[in-house]
Every structure is written in structure tokens, then in C-alpha cells.
Amino acid sequence: xxxxxVLDEVVSSEYKYGFTSNIEQELLxxxxxxxxxxxxxxxxxxxxxxxxxxxxxxxxxxxxKEPTWPNxxxxxxxxxxxxxxxxxxKKPELNSLDEVDPEILATFEKLGIPLEEQKVLAGVAxxxxxxxxxVKTTFxxxxxxxxxxxxPISEALETHPELVRKYIGTxxxxxxxxxxxxxxxxxxxxSFVYIPKGVRCPIELSTYFRINARNTGQFERTLIIADxxxxxxxxxxxxxxxxDENQLHAAVVExxxxxxxxIKYSTVQNWFPGDKDGKGGIYNFVTKRGICAGVxxxxxxxxxxxxxxxxxxxxxxxxxxxxxxxxxxxxAVTNNKQQADTGTKMIHIGRNTRSRIVSKGxxxxxxxxxxxxxxxxxxxxxxxxxxxxxxxxxxxxxCGAHTxxxxxxxxxxxxxxxxxxxxxxxxxxxxxxxxxxxxxxAAVALIVNGxxxxxxNQLPMEFAVEAQKLLAISLEGSVG
Amino acid sequence: MTxxxxxxxxxxxxxxxxxxxxxxxxxxxxxxxAIMGPNxxxxxxxASVLAGREDxxxxxxxxxxxxxxxxxxxxxxxxxxxxFLAFQYPVEIPGVSTAxxxxxxxxxxRKHRGEEPLEPAAFLALMRERMALVEMDPSFLQRSLxxxxxxxxxxxxxxxQMAMLDPVVAVLDETDSGLDIDALRIVASGVNALRRPNxxxxxxxxxxxxxxxxVPDFVHVLWNGRIVRSGDKSLxxxxxxxxxxxxxxxxxxxx
Numbered sequence: 194x195x196x197x198x199v200l201d202e203v204v205s206s207e208y209k210y211g212f213t214s215n216i217e218q219e220l221l222x223x224x225x226x227x228x229x230x231x232x233x234x235x236x237x238x239x240x241x242x243x244x245x246x247x248x249x250x251x252x253x254x255x256x257x258k259e260p261t262w263p264n265x266x267x268x269x270x271x272x273x274x275x276x277x278x279x280x281x282x283k284k285p286e287l288n289s290l291d292e293v294d295p296e297i298l299a300t301f302e303k304l305g306i307p308l309e310e311q312k313v314l315a316g317v318a319x320x321x322x323x324x325x326x327x328v329k330t331t332f333x334x335x336x337x338x339x340x341x342x343x344x345p346i347s348e349a350l351e352t353h354p355e356l357v358r359k360y361i362g363t364x365x366x367x368x369x370x371x372x373x374x375x376x377x378x379x380x381x382x383x384s385f386v387y388i389p390k391g392v393r394c395p396i397e398l399s400t401y402f403r404i405n406a407r408n409t410g411q412f413e414r415t416l417i418i419a420d421x422x423x424x425x426x427x428x429x430x431x432x433x434x435x436x437d438e439n440q441l442h443a444a445v446v447e448x449x450x451x452x453x454x455x456i457k458y459s460t461v462q463n464w465f466p467g468d469k470d471g472k473g474g475i476y477n478f479v480t481k482r483g484i485c486a487g488v489x490x491x492x493x494x495x496x497x498x499x500x501x502x503x504x505x506x507x508x509x510x511x512x513x514x515x516x517x518x519x520x521x522x523x524x525a526v527t528n529n530k531q532q533a534d535t536g537t538k539m540i541h542i543g544r545n546t547r548s549r550i551v552s553k554g555x556x557x558x559x560x561x562x563x564x565x566x567x568x569x570x571x572x573x574x575x576x577x578x579x580x581x582x583x584x585x586x587x588x589x590x591x592c593g594a595h596t597x598x599x600x601x602x603x604x605x606x607x608x609x610x611x612x613x614x615x616x617x618x619x620x621x622x623x624x625x626x627x628x629x630x631x632x633x634x635a636a637v638a639l640i641v642n643g644x645x646x647x648x649x650n651q652l653p654m655e656f657a658v659e660a661q662k663l664l665a666i667s668l669e670g671s672v673g
Numbered sequence: 674m675t676x677x678x679x680x681x682x683x684x685x686x687x688x689x690x691x692x693x694x695x696x697x698x699x700x701x702x703x704x705x706x707a708i709m710g711p712n713x714x715x716x717x718x719x720a721s722v723l724a725g726r727e728d729x730x731x732x733x734x735x736x737x738x739x740x741x742x743x744x745x746x747x748x749x750x751x752x753x754x755x756x757f758l759a760f761q762y763p764v765e766i767p768g769v770s771t772a773x774x775x776x777x778x779x780x781x782x783r784k785h786r787g788e789e790p791l792e793p794a795a796f797l798a799l800m801r802e803r804m805a806l807v808e809m810d811p812s813f814l815q816r817s818l819x820x821x822x823x824x825x826x827x828x829x830x831x832x833x834q835m836a837m838l839d840p841v842v843a844v845l846d847e848t849d850s851g852l853d854i855d856a857l858r859i860v861a862s863g864v865n866a867l868r869r870p871n872x873x874x875x876x877x878x879x880x881x882x883x884x885x886x887x888v889p890d891f892v893h894v895l896w897n898g899r900i901v902r903s904g905d906k907s908l909x910x911x912x913x914x915x916x917x918x919x920x921x922x923x924x925x926x927x928x
Contacts (some may be wrong), residue, residue, distance in 0.1 A: 620727075625764040627748035628724050628757075629778035629834065630785065639777060643768030643817070 221278035227251065229277050230378055236278065237347045237382075240354055250367035250377030257371045263534035264563040264595055265503050267476065270441060277379045277412075336396075340389040341425075343398050346414055349385035356387055360418055364447040364484045364511070372443040372478040372505075380414035380445070388423035388454070397653050399428040413444040419454035421487065428656055430461040440465075442501075443478045452487030452514065457495070459652050460508075461660050463667075464500035469558075471530030474502025481508035485517030485543070493520040494537065495651040497660040499667040502531060507565065509538035512546035512574075519548040522648040524660075526641075526667045527560030527592070536566035536597075541577035541607070550581040553645050556592035557668055563595040570607040577607040585615040586644050588637065588668065638665035675740045676701050677842050677873045678723075683734035685722045692718040694898030695734065700842065703870045707884055707909060708877045710895035711917045716877045717761060719895070720846040724758040725751050739841065752778075753785035755841030759831040759848050765819040771830065772800060772814040775837050782838055803836035807863040825856035832863040843867075844875045849883040861886030881913040896924055 221232060230251055234244040259270070336343050342353060349357050367377040388394050419425050442464065448456050458481075467474025477500075483492035494508035510519030521537035539548035548568065556562040562585065570577045585594035596613055618640055626636035642649065642661050649657050678700040685693040692715045700706055710716050722729050723736065725748035736743040743751060766774065780790045791799070801811050807829040819827050828848055835843050845864065849857055864874060864887050876887055884892070884906060892908040893900045896917065901924040902908065912920075 619764075622764050622766060624724075624726055624748060625760065625766075626778075628752050628760075629774070629838070630749050630752040630781035631777055632747075632749045632781075635777065635781070639769055639774070640766060643766055646768035 220276055223276050224273045225251075225275070225277055225379065233278050233379060233381065237350070239347075239350055242358060243350060243354075246362070246367070247378050250374050251379075253368040254371065254374035254378055257368070257374055259371050260505075263505050263565075264561065264597070265505065265532040265534050267503050267532070270476065272375070275441060278381065336394070339392050339395070341392060341394055342385065342387040344385055346380075346383045346385040346416060349416075353385075353387070356418065357385065357416065360447065360449055361414075361416055362447075364449060364482050365445050365480050370480060373445050373480045376412045376414060376443050376445040376480070380412040383414040383416075383444070383446075384427075385415070386417040386425060386427065388419045388425045390420045391422045392420075393423065394425040397426045397428050397656075399430070411440070411442045411444070413442075413446075415444070415446040416449075417447070417456060417458070418449045419451060419456045419490075421452045421454060423451075424455045424457075426457040426459070426653060428459045428461075428653065430463070430656070430659070440474075441476045441478070444480070446479070446481040446508075448481075448483030448492055450483065450485050450487065450490035450492050450514075450517075453489045454487060455491040455493075456483060457493045458483070458508070459656055460494075460496040460498075461652075461656060461663060462496065462498045462500050462504075463663055465502075466500050466529065466531050467502040469529045471502065474531075475500065476503045477501035477506060478503075479506040481506065482511065482538075483509070483519075484511040485514045485519060485546075487517070488514040488543070489516045490514050491518040491520075493518075493522070493651070495520075495522040495648065496524070496535075497645075497648070497652070497663065498523065498525040498533060498535060499663050501533070504531075504533040504535050506535045507537055509540070510548065511540045511542065512548060512577075513542045514546075515543040516545045517543055518546070520651075521548075521550045521552070521566075522651045523552045524555065524645040524648045524664070525553070525562060525564075526555045526664060527557070527562040528667055529558040529560060531558075531560040533561070534563040534565055536564045538567040538569070539579060541568075541570040541574040541579070541604075543574060545576040545578075546574060547577070548579045550579070550583070551647055552581075552583045553648055554583075554585045554594050555588070555641060555644070555664075555668070556585065556594050557588040559591045561593045561595070563597060565597040565599075567599040567601070568609055569601040570604050570609070572603045574604050575606050577604060577609075579607070579609045581609075581611045583611070583613045584644070585613075586641070587615065587617045637668055641665075641668060674701060676737070677739055678875070679737040681735050681737075683719075683722070683736060684732045685718060685729045686732055687718070687729050691732070692729070692898055693722065696895075696898075696900060698893065698900065700873045700875060702873060703868075704891065705868070705874045705876065705887060705889045707887075707889035707892045707906075708875060708895055708900075709879070709881075709892060709909060709912060711921075712879070714895045715898045716879075716895050717846055720758055720844050720877055723751075723756065723844055724748055749781070750785075752838070753782050757835050757838055757840030757843040759828075759835060759843065759845040761847040761850060763819050763827045763831055765817070765822075767817050767820055769818050770815050771818050772797075774818045775800065775834055778834065779837050800837065804833055806836050806866050807832045808859050809833055824851040825853065828852060828856065828860055829863070832860050832867075836863065836867055839867075840872065842873050842875065844877065846877050847879060848876070849878055849880060857883060858886060881909045884909045894920055896921055899924070 230247050234247055365373050367374055386398060417427060450456050464475035464477055485492055492510045498504055508521060512519050519539050525533045525535050527533045537550055550566055552564045554562040554564055564583045568579045583596050587594055594615060598611055600609055602609055623633050623636050641664050649660055652660055676699045680696050680698040683693055683696040708716055731744055776796060783790060804811055809829050848860060889906050892904055892906060894902040901920055
């Protein structure tokens with residue numbers, strides 16, 4: 194099989210997770226106004242201040258414009274043509290998996306992530322968000338013994354409103370950007386995590402998101418607080434069913450690390466990327482930001498991005514505490530007509546703060562893949578250090594890779610390094626693999642996984658295996 | 674007895690330029706053949722065509738591999754059937770450990786033979802044993818394939834892979850190029866250790882010195898896309914003394 198044939202197959206490979214769950218749903222009519230926000234807030238029995246907060250965000254949003262600076266191109270989104278609330282009609286109170294709707298379990302079976310197996314084998318507590326309402330939360334009791342709170346944010350608003358109120362919007366203000374304002378106004382659900390002082394969370398906390406209702410925007414809101422001297426590793430993974438209409442996904446994630454606390458946030462993102470002509474597919478406009486608020490704190494973002502038609506995402510770290518550390522490890526794959534504009538921002542404020550950026554872009558088909566990153570060192574950030582490595586790998590000759598690094602250094606003691614490479618999977622490399630009995634498809638998977646190794650190594654073991662498979666699936670007609 | 678490799682009137686070209694102009698060669702089990710010739714005579718082209726590199730177009734002839742038409746198979750199928758090419762310029766694959774690469778290759782071949790993948794522990798033991806053949810340190814297993822390897826280490830890694838894949842016919846393409854005398858000896862002893870009555874080796878080389886270590890049963894001289902002379906190992910010595918010019922002249926006269 195020649196390279197072109199393989200590339201054609203790669204390019205024509207269809208999304209493998211395209212199916213729709215048939216679960217009864219409660220839908221609100223399309224469109225957004227004050228009443229919709231009141232409805233959402235009331236549905237969730239939110240306190241009055243939360244409703245006020247949402248409404249204020251909505252007012253701000255009305256005055257804002259969609260950002261046009263990303264290196265992506267898509268038809269305008271009609272925000273009045275979106276359903277802002279959908280929930281399974283029956284909200285079950287569950288103690289075990291046996292009580293979960295069999296349809297939901299079947300959905301996870303198809304995704305290859307059987308909950309039971311995940312729980313038992315991986316020791317992962319899974320807070321499943323199916324559309325907008327959390328259906329299942331596990332390991333709550335065990336975590337509660339340690340004082341760890343891990344629950345849907347809507348539940349946290351009922352049980353720990355003071356914590357939510359103290360932190361929500363402090364890292365990503367409602368008016369930070371167009372999509373964060375929208376999210377703040379209409380967010381449906383998401384995860385809330387609080388790790389008390391000195392507690393090391395013994396298991397990886399994990400949420401599988403899944404968009405499941407036709408025409409429903411997903412507006413997840415996640416808030417993670419690691420108190421002094423604590424540690425938590427949080428995993429987020431998602432796949433979505435095939436659709437004809439574009440779907441908007443505008444999540445906001447906020448992380449707060451106090452003195453000597455560490456938060457590790459890992460994402461495997463596999464939203465429906467659209468078909469090979471670019472039809473359908475998720476618009477993924479996400480605002481993720483963490484603050485190293487305390488001294489010696491650390492926040493590490495790791496992402497494997499293979500899905501979505503459009504990705505607009507810059508997981509960032511504000512390095513406020515002295516000696517704090519921010520990390521960003523990313524693999525972004527684009528194939529067919531996918532477009533990704535992703536990267537990070539590292540804002541150095543504290544003294545002796547360090548940041549590390551490792552970005553690996555992989556472009557195939559006729560896709561466009563952009564890295565966009567900002568390293569900013571404020572005048573007060575004495576002794577700041579940054580290292581950035583931005584690599585691009587091209588498969589075929591019809592795709593594009595772009596790098597937009599921004600440096601703003603206002604302290605002369607800062608040391609900032611930036612390295613960048615662009616490479617292609619050469620025919621020599623493929624032929625060498627072929628000569629060892631490895632077909633071209635498997636060779637591409639092998640080479641790509643090798644290329645992304647440094648990032649994949651940052652993922653927890655079970656997630657890394659999943660991510661490797663995902664890279665192979667994203668770039669090929671089949672796995673192995 | 675079916676020959677392991679039977680090449681008949683093989684012709685191949687690249688960019689409409691004919692490089693191989695009718696090669697005939699029969700390799701029987703247990704034999705070592707050396708193919709020598711001046712630069713540009715088509716030696717490496719022959720190796721590439723046998724392995725199935727797509728840059729070359731086969732314009733005529735046939736290659737039977739254990740009685741089966743080789744030219745109809747994809748490069749990976751040829752490998753799985755037991756054809757091994759030790760590359761003159763092995764590629765580097767960043768981030769892919771030697772162990773992982775070799776494991777992937779061996780398991781593809783095992784799958785082809787209807788065998789189960791090897792258990793990790795047995796596999797590691799086998800790798801260590803075969804690395805010892807070419808005096809490679811096991812620490813190479815965890816290093817990215819060929820990345821940062823010296824020329825000699827890359828060639829030893831080729832023979833290590835050959836030992837792991839246990840081919841029916843191994844073609845060594847200028848494996849001696851760039852090797853110092855110690856590395857040459859190590860590589861050659863590795864190849865000799867793998868010789869058995871039911872396999873065969875085709876050694877492509879520019880120089881006679883490798884043949885001091887891997888002693889050939891037959892020596893063929895390739896010039897201008899044809900085998901112009903065949904003989905035993907004494908032919909290699911003669912070439913060492915006289916060079917290639919006299920053969921070129923003879924061949925020109927005959928043509």
C-alpha cells in the first residue's frame with residue numbers, strides 16, 4: 194500500500210464513536226433570555242446570589258463580541274438557535290451501578306469505558322456528566338472520610354455554597370471573554386472538587402463528559418480548590434456522538450492551588466470532529482485557567498486533543514505565589530477539516546516562578562493546527578524562568594501547522610527559552626517500519642505515539658493507554 | 674530443493690532511468706552470496722527492489738521467494754514472509770524505544786505465522802540474549818530507535834533486529850560502510866552466528882574486507898545493472914587486487 198493510499202484512508206476515516214443514546218430528555222425551547230437563566234437556576238434550586246451572578250454575566254455577555262483573532266474559520270453561531278437546558282427526565286438517586294439506566298451503561302460500553310471496570314480496575318471515582326445533569330457519583334463516601342469534596346457543582350451549591358461563592362469566577366472572571374460570560378450565565382453542571390489542608394487525594398478523580406442531546410450546547414463549569422499542602426490529580430475525558438448540526442461547547446474550568454498545593458489536570462478530548470467534509474462536529478471554545486495562589490504551589494495541565502471541528506482552548510496558569518510552578522503539556526491532533534487554535538498562557542507574578550510548555554501538534558488531511566502561547570513576566574517577577582518547546586508534525590502535504598508564540602518580559606532577571614521544530618513523517622521512516630513487518634497504518638501510530646511520548650508520559654497510566662489508542666484511531670482507519 | 678531466492682531477468686528503473694538491466698541470481702538454503710561492484714552499479718537498487726521500496730518501478734522479470742512471487746507482495750508482507758534488509762542508512766524514530774519497535778515488529782511477524790505474541794518477560798530475555806550476539810548493551814533497549822546512536826551502533830542494531838526476526842533471507846546493504854575494524858568484526862560474528870542450513874545471506878559490499886569475516890560461497894560482480902561475473906571467494910580477492918576496471922572493459926566488449 195503506498196503512502197497516498199494510506200493517507201486517503203486516514204483522511205476518510207470516520208469518527209468511531211458516532212451514536213446517540215436514546216434516553217428520555219427534558220428540553221427547554223431554543224434561545225437565551227433572562228427567563229431561561231431564571232429557569233436553569235430554579236431547576237437547580239440555586240441560592241439567590243447565584244442567580245444574580247448568572248444574570249450579571251448575561252448582561253455582560255450581551256455587550257461582548259465573539260473573538261475573531263483565533264486562526265480558525267467557521268460560520269457564525271446563532272446563539273438563539275441553541276437549547277440551553279436539557280436534562281434526563283428522571284433524575285435517579287443511585288447507590289450502585291445496577292440502578293443506572295441500562296441505556297447509559299450501554300453508551301459507555303460502546304465507548305469502551307465500562308464504568309464498573311473503570312471503577313474496579315483503575316481505582317477511579319467517576320462523576321459522570323451525561324448532558325447537563327450528573328447521573329452518577331461514586332466513591333463519595335470514601336473521599337468524604339478524608340474531607341474531600343467531589344461532586345457536581347450544582348450539588349456543591351446546595352451543600353457547600355460558601356466554598357463555591359468564595360472561589361467561583363475568581364480565576365476566570367465572568368467577563369473574561371465572550372464564552373466565559375456565556376458559560377457563567379447558563380452553565381448547566383460540572384464538577385466541584387475541594388481537597389482540604391494536607392490531604393493527598395488517594396485516587397485519580399475522573400469525569401467523563403458526553404454531549405448527548407441534539408442541539409444542546411454544553412456549558413460545563415468546573416471548580417477545583419486544593420488547600421494548603423494538598424494534592425489532587427483530576428482526569429477529564431470526553432467523546433461525543435455523531436451529529437449533523439454543529440454543537441457548541443463552552444466550558445470554564447478554574448483551578449486554585451494554595452500554599453504548597455499541587456493540582457494535576459489531565460484531559461483527553463475526543464468530541465465529534467465532523468465528517469471528512471467538515472460537516473457537523475463540535476465547536477470547543479473552552480476557558481481553562483489555574484492560579485498558583487500560594488507559595489511553592491504547582492499546577493500542571495496535560496491535554497490530548499483529538500476531537501472537535503473547532504478547538505479554541507488555552508489552559509493557563511497564573512503564577513502568583515513565590516516559587517510556584519506551571520506546566521502545560523499538549524498533544525493536539527487535527528485531521529480532515531478540523532481546525533485547532535490551542536496553547537497556553539503562563540503569567541509570572543511571584544518571585545522565582547517557573548513554567549514549562551511542551552506542545553506537540555500533529556496535522557493531517559486538510560486540517561489547520563495552530564499553537565498560540567503567551568509567556569508574560571511581570572516587573573515584580575524576579576527570577577522567573579520559562580522553557581517552551583513547540584513541535585509540529587505534518588502528515589501529508591495538504592495540512593497546515595502554525596505557531597504563534599508571544600513573549601512579554603518586563604523583568605530583566607527572567608530567563609525565557611523557546612524551541613520549535615517542524616517535521617514530516619518521511620517515506621524513509623515508513624519504509625523502514627514496513628521492512629520490519631509493520632504496515633504503514635501501524636507505523637504511523639507508532640511514530641506519532643513516539644513523537645507525543647513526552648506528553649503522554651505525563652498522563653496517569655490508564656489514561657495514557659487510552660490516549661495512545663485515541664491517537665491511533667484519530668489518524669487511521671482502524672486501531673492496530 | 675526449492676531455492677530460497679530465485680531472481681530471473683529482473684529489470685527496474687527509477688524516474689524512467691533503467692538501473693537493473695536483467696539480474697539473474699539463485700540463492701539456495703545455507704548459502705552466503707556476496708554482491709560486489711563499483712559505486713552506481715545498482716547494488717543498493719537491487720536491495721531496495723527486493724525489499725519493495727516504491728521509488729523503483731519493476732519493469733520486467735520475476736523474483737521467487739521460497740517459490741512464491743515476491744514482487745506481488747507489499748514490503749511488510751515480504752518482511753513477514755522472512756525477507757530482511759539491513760539498511761545502509763537506518764532511520765531514527767524519536768520517542769519510540771528500540772524495545773517497543775522490535776516488539777512491534779516481532780509480533781507482526783508472529784501474527785503472520787499464526788503465533789501468539791510473546792510474553793513480556795520471555796521477550797525481554799530473548800532481546801537480551803540476541804543483543805549479546807552483537808555486544809550491544811541492554812540499555813539501548815530503552816533508548817529511542819537509533820536516535821543518537823553512532824554509525825557502528827546503528828549497524829549492530831540492524832543485526833540485532835535481524836536476530837530477533839530470524840529471517841529466511843537476509844540482505845545486508847553495505848553493512849560494513851562506516852564501521853571500524855572492531856565493529857566490523859562484531860557485526861560479522863553476529864551474522865555468522867545466525868547462519869543455519871535453512872537460511873541464506875546476501876551481502877552487498879563495496880570492499881573485500883567484510884568478506885574476510887563473512888566468508889561467501891559465491892561472489893557476484895554487478896556492473897551497469899547486470900551481474901557480469903560470478904565466482905567463489907577468490908573472485909573477491911582478485912577484485913581487491915585488480916579493481917573493477919578490467920571487468921568493466923570485458924563487460925563492455927561483450928556488450
